[in-house]
Amino acid sequence: MQSRRQKRLFSIILVIGLMAGAVGAMLYALSQNINLFYTPGQLVSGTGPNKVKPEVGQRLRLGGMVVPGTVQRDETSLRVRFDLTDDSGEIATIEYDGILPDLFREGQGIVAQGILKAPTLLVASEVLAKHDEEYMPPEVAEAVKGIRHVPPSQWQQNPPQNPQQNNSSSTGNYGG
Template sequence: MTRKRRRLMILALALLGLGTATALTLSAFRDNIVFFYSPSDLAAKPPGGRTVRIGGLVEAGSLKREGGMTVTFQVTDTAKSLPVTYTGILPDLFREGQGVVAEGKLGADGVFAATELLAKHDEKYMPPDVADALKRAGHPGKPGDAPIAAGEEHQTSTLRTNP
């Protein structure tokens, strides 16, 4: 084998290895990326069976405990509400009128089946994605203000977040 041919063979094998590594990396990223939606975003373009995160406020009067550890509630961005069901231990800070991020899948029946719930950790913090979604929907005040009831009208004001 000539020198030129050997170099060409090494270069071809290196490119093949690099291409394989890139394909495996991209495949792993695609499987692990979880997109964030507000209830309005989810209503406009459903994700089609993918695992996603939704965020908003737990609507006042919507929290219902069913048998065992199953709860149902509505997540709202004040423009749209989405029914959510979750089986498991609720975070200590989970309550109506507070910010929540739920990870799971949207069922064919329009109910979001959450596998994980994240609640805000104090009175001043709200996940940035939730705060942005609520701001776009015109939520008044700041996190921790009075709970939002279904169909209730609000005046628009600034939503403050502290990262």
């Protein structure tokens, strides 16, 4: 018959082993969903001190500027192919089958997510277009069209004017 200490030690080792197995299984499952971000220069040259390059078949995100004149659209489908570049001058090719975002255009920054099929070819499942800091939704642009901007330093000489009449009472009731 085993002693009480041996049974307790066996139980503790079993629990620690099961917990380690569960954590290992979770990390393995999560590693399938990790999307690493690369630029075309990093894709070609590698990253880090060891210049590690992504492997063909790896899922990743690739970001850069669409090279003007490289967008090729298939006449019979939604398939499109274009090149990306970054400040390193390296070029990577993106293939995408789907509807591109409205902000997509040549010379614009994009991020494509997909699977690397060749060292510089990404078959994208999603394409996201970036916009500049001066972007304003059409509704907001229409609303502020008539408002004249006066810097705060000049408010004493030229107080800001709102072309629309204020219909609320002077009590500060903004809720209506």
